[in-house]
Each structure stands twice: as structure tokens, then as C-alpha cells.
Amino acid sequence: MEGERTQCGSPIMPAGSxxxxxxxxxxxxxxxxxxxxxxxxxxxLGGVFKTLEALACRSTVLARVYEELFYSxxxxxxxxxAELAAGSKVLVVGSGRLPMTAVHLARHGHDVTAVxxxxxxxxxxxxxxxxxxxxxxxxxxxxxxxxxDADGYDAVWITFSASPKQKVLxxxxxxxxxxxxxxxxxxxxxxxxxxxxxxxxxxxxxxxxSRHLLGKESVMLAKGACDGPFSVxxxxxxxTLACLQCGLQGVIAECPEDPVLNALGLRPGxxxxxxxxxxxxxxxxxxxxxxxxxxxxxxxxxxxxx
Amino acid sequence: MGQEILLIGPPNVxxxxxFNRLTGLDVSMANYPGTTVEFKKGEAKADGRRFxxxxxxxxxxxxxxxxAEKVAVEMLSGSPAGAVFVLDAKNLxxxxxxxxxxxxxxxxxxxxxxxxxxxxxxxxxxxxxxxAGIPVIRTVAVEGEGVPQLEELIVRLLDGTVPPARPLFxxxxxxxxxxxxxxxxxxxxxxxxxxxxxxxxxxxGIPLAIIxxxxxxxxxVGLGMGxxxxxxxxxxxxxxxxxxxxxxxxxxxxxxxxxxxxxEYGFLIKSIEWPLGLVLPYIISFYLALSILEDSGYLPRxxxxxxxxxxxxGLSGSNIIPFLLGYGCAVPAIMSTRNMSDRRKRVVxxxxxxxSVPCVAQSGAFIALLAEHSLLxxxxxxxxxxxxxxxxxxxxxxxxxxxxxxxxxxxxxxLLPDMRxxxxxxLLRVRHxxxxxxxxxxxxxxAASVLYETGVLLRVSDLMExxxxxxxxxxxxxxxxxxxxxxxxxxxxxxxxxxxxxxxxLMTASVIALLYIPxxxxxxxxxxxxxxxxxAVLLLATLAVSFLVGGMIAQAGMLLF
Numbered sequence: 001m002e003g004e005r006t007q008c009g010s011p012i013m014p015a016g017s018x019x020x021x022x023x024x025x026x027x028x029x030x031x032x033x034x035x036x037x038x039x040x041x042x043x044x045l046g047g048v049f050k051t052l053e054a055l056a057c058r059s060t061v062l063a064r065v066y067e068e069l070f071y072s073x074x075x076x077x078x079x080x081x082a083e084l085a086a087g088s089k090v091l092v093v094g095s096g097r098l099p100m101t102a103v104h105l106a107r108h109g110h111d112v113t114a115v116x117x118x119x120x121x122x123x124x125x126x127x128x129x130x131x132x133x134x135x136x137x138x139x140x141x142x143x144x145x146x147x148x149d150a151d152g153y154d155a156v157w158i159t160f161s162a163s164p165k166q167k168v169l170x171x172x173x174x175x176x177x178x179x180x181x182x183x184x185x186x187x188x189x190x191x192x193x194x195x196x197x198x199x200x201x202x203x204x205x206x207x208x209x210s211r212h213l214l215g216k217e218s219v220m221l222a223k224g225a226c227d228g229p230f231s232v233x234x235x236x237x238x239x240t241l242a243c244l245q246c247g248l249q250g251v252i253a254e255c256p257e258d259p260v261l262n263a264l265g266l267r268p269g270x271x272x273x274x275x276x277x278x279x280x281x282x283x284x285x286x287x288x289x290x291x292x293x294x295x296x297x298x299x300x301x302x303x304x305x306x
Numbered sequence: 307m308g309q310e311i312l313l314i315g316p317p318n319v320x321x322x323x324x325f326n327r328l329t330g331l332d333v334s335m336a337n338y339p340g341t342t343v344e345f346k347k348g349e350a351k352a353d354g355r356r357f358x359x360x361x362x363x364x365x366x367x368x369x370x371x372x373x374a375e376k377v378a379v380e381m382l383s384g385s386p387a388g389a390v391f392v393l394d395a396k397n398l399x400x401x402x403x404x405x406x407x408x409x410x411x412x413x414x415x416x417x418x419x420x421x422x423x424x425x426x427x428x429x430x431x432x433x434x435x436x437x438a439g440i441p442v443i444r445t446v447a448v449e450g451e452g453v454p455q456l457e458e459l460i461v462r463l464l465d466g467t468v469p470p471a472r473p474l475f476x477x478x479x480x481x482x483x484x485x486x487x488x489x490x491x492x493x494x495x496x497x498x499x500x501x502x503x504x505x506x507x508x509x510x511g512i513p514l515a516i517i518x519x520x521x522x523x524x525x526x527v528g529l530g531m532g533x534x535x536x537x538x539x540x541x542x543x544x545x546x547x548x549x550x551x552x553x554x555x556x557x558x559x560x561x562x563x564x565x566x567x568x569x570e571y572g573f574l575i576k577s578i579e580w581p582l583g584l585v586l587p588y589i590i591s592f593y594l595a596l597s598i599l600e601d602s603g604y605l606p607r608x609x610x611x612x613x614x615x616x617x618x619x620g621l622s623g624s625n626i627i628p629f630l631l632g633y634g635c636a637v638p639a640i641m642s643t644r645n646m647s648d649r650r651k652r653v654v655x656x657x658x659x660x661x662s663v664p665c666v667a668q669s670g671a672f673i674a675l676l677a678e679h680s681l682l683x684x685x686x687x688x689x690x691x692x693x694x695x696x697x698x699x700x701x702x703x704x705x706x707x708x709x710x711x712x713x714x715x716x717x718x719x720x721l722l723p724d725m726r727x728x729x730x731x732x733l734l735r736v737r738h739x740x741x742x743x744x745x746x747x748x749x750x751x752x753a754a755s756v757l758y759e760t761g762v763l764l765r766v767s768d769l770m771e772x773x774x775x776x777x778x779x780x781x782x783x784x785x786x787x788x789x790x791x792x793x794x795x796x797x798x799x800x801x802x803x804x805x806x807x808x809x810x811x812l813m814t815a816s817v818i819a820l821l822y823i824p825x826x827x828x829x830x831x832x833x834x835x836x837x838x839x840x841x842a843v844l845l846l847a848t849l850a851v852s853f854l855v856g857g858m859i860a861q862a863g864m865l866l867f
Contacts (some may be wrong), residue, residue, distance in 0.1 A: 260367070263403065277508075
């Protein structure tokens with residue numbers, strides 16, 4: 001009991017930055033991984049949930065209440081969107097210390113594998129499921145979502161605080177088989193300031209979404225159906241300039257031949273940095289060779305990155 | 307007319323500054339791409355030799371895909387004695403790419419690498435010269451550095467001692483290769499660059515933009531009113547009007563002539579008071595604010611922020627520049643649409659500027675008219691102007707079936723405006739107003755005062771009475787500004803000053819004056835740019851809309867109060 005408390009209460013400190021992917025995929029739960037400024041601010045928001053989860057961690061009854069209260073409605077809508085057959089194989093990325101998503105999916109008869117890159121979180125999750133979810137079909141492994149192999153799974157769940165979410169999602173879509181589903185939770189509205197979102201521009205029109213209270217939404221992508229810049233199926237899966245996260249850089253692979261675009265430095269082989277972006281699909285500001293260029297979001301989504 | 311030398315290069319590279327250095331003329335310059343849309347010609351002298359320098363509009367390419375590029379291509383295909391190509395030291399690749407296209411034309415060419423002060427280290431001029439096969443020098447146009455050397459090169463062009471350029475391979479691969487060999491390290495922008503980036507981020511960019519725009523409005527109105535009330539009007543009233551009146555009264559016998567000169571519509575008084583006392587202060591305050599905005603490089607950032615609003619009008623945020631210019635004068639505003647690729651979009655911008663953007667002279671008149679009554683009316687009218695701009699823009703673009711514009715625009719670095727340059731620009735614009743604005747205004751005021759004193763205006767007022775009094779609820783004499791407004795926009799407002807109108811009448815008259823047909827100069831530009839049909843349609847449309855909306859306001863107001 002003593003050991004468990006320290007486990008549950010200890011701050012989660014994954015290392016690394018968005019630029020250095022291999023170490024992340026944070027612990028599960030709404031307590032955000034401290035990843036840069038937006039997460040520090042988010043911890044205020046997450047504080048309430050952190051306390052709740054710490055309590056849930058200690059008490060089986062509280063955990064069950066917490067699960068039913070906060071996870072059940074979300075997961076039901078997500079399972080509806082994904083149209084999962086009973087007994088599907090599901091991978092949960094970023095399951096965390098209190099693996100509510102994984103346990104709840106298992107409770108609904110699915111065969112669940114949960115991964116988290118924090119070994120302490122994995123063992124805490126194991127202990128938790130032994131107590132609260134005995135007999136359910138759920139396994140916990142330590143591993144990084146960025147390297148996860150989704151082949152053979154019917155669906156991949158990416159939790160709210162998994163990070164870097166876009167890369168984890170990309171990896172899942174890359175490795176899963178045709179027709180498999182990816183479900184992830186995105187912050188929306190002001191919450192995007194605190195938690196890292198997957199960019200809107202990267203989701204094709206076939207993405208299904210379901211909005212929740214408190215600035216969250218669930219998004220479901222089916223491999224092979226997506227035709228957005230993510231273009232899940234087929235060979236032309238690429239990230240475009242439109243979905244390059246602010247502060248990150250990419251190298252242009254293909255760019256429309258346009259005299260102004262080309263003259264401003266947007267040409268294949270050029271390194272481009274995304275600086276900021278306007279709301280409501282407005283232009284984004286990028287920098288090429290130290291030159292600042294404002295580019296319409298639609299034009300930016302026609303610029304493919306390597 | 308001497309030999310012709312073309313000054314050519316990409317946008318926002320400082321060609322106009324060089325042009326002014328070489329000719330002593332004052333061409334408009336600003337820190338945003340595309341300032342020179344109509345080319346400028348100037349006589350210049352180098353080493354005692356006269357030649358004609360032509361400032362070619364800045365283009366990124368010579369594919370002739372917009373008006374500015376067409377002008378550039380046409381001029382290169384003429385038979386100039388030579389071309390001075392201006393390269394941007396900060397953006398060598400795209401400069402070289404354009405240079406290679408210009409060399410293809412086979413004209414004797416020399417090159418100046420401008421803005422060299424903005425890069426650390428030096429551009430390898432010898433290498434560039436060897437690669438391109440033309441003489442190359444370094445300039446810092448704003449400081450005047452390198453101008454004497456440039457003049458020497460121009461003399462060589464005039465003498466014919468520079469051989470015609472030989473076409474090289476062109477294309478991006480080649481431009482990148484050459485740039486890679488001659489490039490200097492770009493300077494780190496530091497704090498100013500971070501500020502520049504912050505201003506385009508929605509937070510704090512949007513609140514900051516609102517604050518900046520409010521400050522500018524306050525600055526323009528405040529400085530203008532202050533100049534008028536405490537400097538110009540007291541000066542005229544103390545030192546100009548009394549001796550003038552006395553002189554007239556001493557020499558001209560009482561009667562019609564004296565009335566025409568210093569009476570109620572006294573020509574001598576009004577032709578000083580209106581243009582110089584009422585309008586000039588706002589010319590000064592507005593163009594000072596606009597020049598600061600232009601030179602600081604804030605405008606393109608504002609363009610990014612307002613893109614969301616402008617796309618509802620089928621335009622892109624970049625089109626905010628013609629709108630802002632329109633608050634000065636509609637003529638340069640319409641001219642500045644020349645670098646837009648779609649003619650229908652140009653018509654949308656021109657229509658909106660004509661219909662609902664008051665020029666600075668008219669704004670000054672509005673403030674003079676309304677602020678006496680209540681400052682709230684001024685805010686209300688400018689709010690109405692913005693709303694009308696948005697509504698008419700959205701409606702016209704839908705009518706013309708304009709498709710959404712995709713914004714791709716360079717965002718230049720933020721620069722601290724140079725005081726000398728600001729002063730020069732302000733002086734230029736004030737001089738332009740004194741020359742092209744005051745003279746016609748004085749002539750029209752003179753004609754009007756003759757017509758008034760001879761009773762012709764009253765006769766016309768009788769004819770227009772049903773419309774003006776019945777539908778618009780204004781006094782009979784309010785037909786005078788409507789007649790004069792055809793000639794100058796502010797004259798649709800100024801005669802209302804002494805009519806003692808009530809709040810509702812003020813608002814009605816102001817709205818009509820705002821939406822009323824643009825002045826004669828603008829109609830001329832419209833006809834030149836878009837043809838007679840478009841300008842005729844615009845004329846009728848603005849006339850109809852102004853009477854319709856003005857009348858609706860008057861009728862609704864009369865019902866309510």
C-alpha cells in the first residue's frame with residue numbers, strides 16, 4: 001500500500017522533446033506529461049483529475065466510480081464510431097498508471113494490449129488491473145507508441161495525453177492493416193493551448209468525430225478510407241506543410257509550380273519551419289531560408305514534406 | 307528624351323529608393339511588396355549625361371501572369387539602352403532566378419546587390435559577376451551607399467561599353483547553385499524578429515492589431531483635430547481672413563461680386579478654410595500614420611490576421627493594402643490592385659473602395675461636421691463604413707462569382723521607420739494634395755459660389771426638393787453638396803457644415819455622402835482601368851445605393867423619433 005501510494009503520487013517526468021521522439025508516449029490519465037509550456041499550464045487544468053486519479057488508484061470502488069463517470073460515456077461513443085466487432089484485438093497507446101481505457105475496452109469483451117513508455121506506469125497499471133480488473137483480457141507492456149507495431153490489431157486507441165500524438169498516430173496508421181481503425185482523443189478549443197493536438201488539417205474528410213465536454217473530442221480514422229493529407233491507405237501517405245506543427249521543421253518533397261511560391265523559397269529540397277497559424281483555417285506563417293512567408297492553409301496542404 | 311535605362315528587380319528590394327537617389331524624384335516607397343504598380347519614369351543625370359530611368363514594377367517572375375509582370379515583360383521587350391538589375395542580398399536565390407530570366411532578354415545589364423547592410427558577411431560580388439557575366443556592385447540604397455559606383459556603371463551602359471547579356475541556363479537549380487557560391491550568412495533577426503513573429507500569432511496578434519488600429523484612429527483624428535483647431539484655423543482667423551476681408555471690402559463695392567468673394571459662400575474664405583483648414587490637417591495626420599505603418603512592415607502582418615474576414619469577401623488578407631490606401635485616396639488604392647491576378651477581384655476591391663471607404667479629405671470633412679455635434683457620431687459613421695465595406699464586398703464578390711483568393715505573401719522583417727524617410731514621404735503626399743487636390747477644390751468652390759450668388763443653385767435645389775426634403779428629410783439647400791460631391795468627395799460634406807442639421811439629418815447626410823458616387827478623378831481611373839461599362843455601372847450603383855440607404859435611415863429615424 002505504501003509503495004503504491006508513492007507510485008501513484010509521484011510526478012510523471014518523461015524526458016525528451018517533440019523533436020526527439022523515441023522516449024515519449026506519456027503515461028495515461030489526464031495528468032499531462034510535462035512537455036513544454038502548454039503542458040505546464042495544462043497541469044493546472046489536469047490537477048483536479050490528478051487528484052481524482054490518485055484517489056482512484058488507491059481504492060477499487062473509487063476507481064470503478066471514476067471509470068463509469070468519466071470513461072464509460074466517452075468509450076461508448078468511441079466504440080460506436082469504430083464499429084468494433086465483439087472480441088476485437090485492440091492496442092492502447094499511452095495507457096498510463098490508471099489504465100481506464102484499456103480496462104474498459106477489455107470489460108466490453110475486447111482483447112486488449114496496452115503499452116506505455118514509462119516502465120513504472122506499466123507496473124502500476126499491472127497491479128491496478130490485478131486488483132480491479134481481474135480475469136479480463138488485458139496485458140500491459142512497456143514500449144513506445146512511436147515504435148509500436150499495430151499490425152494484426154483491429155483498432156488502436158491513442159489516449160488523450162499520448163505524445164507526440166501526431167507521430168504515434170502516423171505510426172499506427174502506417175503499420176496497421178487495411179480497414180483497421182485508429183481512435184484518438186484530441187483537445188479542442190482553448191484546451192489546445194495546454195495539450196498537444198493532432199492538427200485539423202491532417203485529418204481527411206472521412207474522419208469521424210465525437211465531441212465531449214471539457215474541451216475534448218474523439219476522432220476515428222479508418223485506414224484506407226482517409227483521403228486527407230494523412231492519406232492513410234496507398235503509397236501517397238505524406239505529411240503536408242499544413243499539418244506541420246508549429247515550431248517544427250520539414251523538408252519539402254513536392255511543391256506546386258507557382259512563380260510566387262517558388263520565388264519565396266518554397267521548392268523541393270528546401271527546409272521549411274512552421275512558425276504560427278491563424279484560426280479558422282487562415283494562413284500559416286512559415287520560414288524558408290530566413291524568409292517569412294504567409295501561406296494559405298489550402299496552398300500549404302498541397303506542399304508535401306519528406 | 308535621352309536613352310532609356312530600366313531599373314528592374316524583385317518586389318520590396320528597394321528599387322524605388324534607388325530610383326529616387328538617381329533621379330531626385332520622389333517615387334512612392336514602402337516596406338511591402340508591390341509598391342510600384344504603374345511604372346515611373348524620371349530624367350536623370352550621371353556624369354553629365356542625361357538619360358531616362360524607368361522604375362519597372364517589382365516581379366518575382368517574368369511569366370506575365372499579372373498586370374505588373376506584363377508591364378515588366380513589355381518594357382524588357384522594348385529597346386532600352388540597358389538594364390540595372392537590383393538583387394536582394396537577403397534573398398539571393400530568388401533574385402538570381404529572376405536575374406537569369408532578365409539576362410535571357412539579351413539586353414546590356416549591370417547588377418546592384420542592394421540591402422547589403424541586412425546580411426552579415428559579404429556577398430561575393432566577383433564570383434557573382436563571373437557567373438552572370440555582368441558587372442556587379444554593392445549598394446545600400448537607403449543610405450545612398452554605392453550610388454556613385456552605380457552611376458558609373460550606368461554611364462558605361464549609355465556608352466554601349468557593356469556587352470549585351472548572354473543567356474545562361476536558367477531555372478531554380480542554377481539559381482540555387484550560383485546563390486550557394488556567392489551567399490553571405492543571413493543576419494539573425496533577434497528580438498525584433500521575435501516581435502515580428504508574435505504579431506502574426508493569433509494571440510497576442512489579434513488583440514494587438516485591434517489596439518494598434520484604435521491607436522491609429524485616435525492618432526489620426528486627434529492630431530488632425532488638434533492641428534485644425536489650435537494651429538491652422540487660429541492662424542487663418544487671426545492673420546489671413548481679416549486682412550483679406552478688409553482688402554476686398556476696401557476695393558470691391560457692396561454687391562454681388564463682394565458676396566461672391568467674401569460672403570456666405572465667400573469664395574476667398576471657403577477656398578482657404580476648406581482645403582487648408584479642414585482637410586489638410588487630416589492629410590498630414592493620416593499620411594503620417596500610414597507611412598509609419600508602411601515602413602514598419604506591420605501591414606503584411608495585419609494582412610495575415612484579417613485574412614479570415616477578407617476571405618468572406620472572396621479576397622485575401624493582402625487586399626487590406628488597397629483598402630487602407632483608399633482611406634487616403636481611392637486613386638492609388640485602385641492602382642495598387644494592379645498586381646492582383648484576377649480582374650473580377652480588382653473590380654470587387656475598386657467597388658468597395660468607391661462605395662464605402664471615405665478618402666482622407668472626406669474623413670476630415672466628416673470629422674469637422676460630426677465631431678462638433680458628438681464624437682460618437684464619428685465612431686458610428688466609421689463603424690458604418692466598415693460594415694458597408696464588408697457587406698458590399700461580400701455581395702459584389704458573390705455577384706461576380708469571385709472565388710476565394712489564396713494568400714501567399716512574403717512577410718518582410720519589422721523595421722524601425724526612418725525619420726528622414728517618413729518626413730520625405732509625408733512632404734511628398736502633402737505636396738501632392740496641395741497640387742492635385744487643392745487646385746480643383748478651389749476651382750469648384752469658386753464655381754459654386756458664383757452659382758450660389760447668382761441663384762442657379764437655388765433653382766436646382768427647387769428641382770431636387772422632393773427627393774432631398776421628402777425622401778431624405780434634409781433641408782432644401784442640402785442639394786448643393788450632392789451636386790458638388792460629383793467633383794470632390796469632401797465637397798459632398800463640407801457645405802453641410804453651416805446648415806445647422808439635427809442628429810438624424812447629420813447621420814443621413816453623412817451616410818449618403820459616404821456611399822455617394824466617387825469623385826471625378828476616381829471615375830477617370832475606373833474608366834481607364836476597367837472600361838466605361840464598369841465605371842458607368844459603378845456610378846449608377848453608388849448613386850442608387852446612397853439614396854436608397856440614406857433614405858431608409860431618414861425614414862426609419864423619422865418613424866422612431
